[in-house]
Amino acid sequence: MCKQIFTFGHYLREKFGCKVSKVPISISGFTCPNIDGSVAKGGCTFCENDSFSPSLDQTKPLKGFFLNMDSLENPHLQKQLDQLQWQFEALSKKLSSDNGTQKYLVYFQSFTNTYAPLKTLKALYEKALSFENVVGLSIGTRSDCINDETFEYLCELSHKTEIWIEFGIQSIFDETLEKINRGHNAQNVKDAIVKAKSYGLNVCGHLIFGLPGETKEMMLQTAQVAYELEVDSLKYHPLYVVKRTALANEYMRGEFEPIAEELYLEVLCEALAAKPAHISVQRLTAGIDDDSLLAPLWCKDKNRQLKAINDRLRRIGLKY
Numbered sequence: 001m002c003k004q005i006f007t008f009g010h011y012l013r014e015k016f017g018c019k020v021s022k023v024p025i026s027i028s029g030f031t032c033p034n035i036d037g038s039v040a041k042g043g044c045t046f047c048e049n050d051s052f053s054p055s056l057d058q059t060k061p062l063k064g065f066f067l068n069m070d071s072l073e074n075p076h077l078q079k080q081l082d083q084l085q086w087q088f089e090a091l092s093k094k095l096s097s098d099n100g101t102q103k104y105l106v107y108f109q110s111f112t113n114t115y116a117p118l119k120t121l122k123a124l125y126e127k128a129l130s131f132e133n134v135v136g137l138s139i140g141t142r143s144d145c146i147n148d149e150t151f152e153y154l155c156e157l158s159h160k161t162e163i164w165i166e167f168g169i170q171s172i173f174d175e176t177l178e179k180i181n182r183g184h185n186a187q188n189v190k191d192a193i194v195k196a197k198s199y200g201l202n203v204c205g206h207l208i209f210g211l212p213g214e215t216k217e218m219m220l221q222t223a224q225v226a227y228e229l230e231v232d233s234l235k236y237h238p239l240y241v242v243k244r245t246a247l248a249n250e251y252m253r254g255e256f257e258p259i260a261e262e263l264y265l266e267v268l269c270e271a272l273a274a275k276p277a278h279i280s281v282q283r284l285t286a287g288i289d290d291d292s293l294l295a296p297l298w299c300k301d302k303n304r305q306l307k308a309i310n311d312r313l314r315r316i317g318l319k320y
Contacts, residue, residue, distance in 0.1 A: 136162025
């Protein structure tokens, strides 16, 4: 009999006693210090942000929008709060209809969702928490874009509601982070995870397999370090190439070879076999099914990917 991998869905059902789903939200105004020039320019080489939430591509970031704002006297704030509301209402209704979701985590997904003054963050987060049947927040951010003041506020919130911070770990090798123009080193993300845990916050880490120049051993070492940092949950992604990115230019020049499906399956299954049982899994793969995908083409069909992953997992006595 195969052992069931502990999924995030199982965690939420155990905690709340019903079907709980994440509602992905994209707020205009949020950007990234690796895009707006504060840390670097151009973003990570693989980043064309709309590819991660293509249904929300009408919510473009405004360069530097929040950076000098220290009050709520923001002519666009009400627009953002309205935007938050209509996205939540539309997506929560669809989730309820599609899979019987009863409660929700509002997931601030696109760009860097702590990269704003605390007063602005409070307005947005507390608006999200005011919606009916919302049990908490999951906040995607960068490890170099969250300070003690924000950590303290989120810690306070966590005493009343479910709070998750999602950090892009990607790799623990500085040479890799430099190649992808990440804008910070591995120690920075390690320190941020340790600090988030010290505040009692739940942490989800994102790992990317197939980054430029990485071997199987390097990918597995990154996963092992994430486990040792005691993250609470993980998302595993293959690196895929979409148009309008620096990585696409590297690929077209023959300077980058995407990870083969067989190697991804091998690395992923070994990483899952080594994962401590209490760390939940939120994602096993990623891709996009439109003409923006350049490579690898096996990332086009997520259902086929999941079947291949489950077939491989069964060989080692696991199931997802």
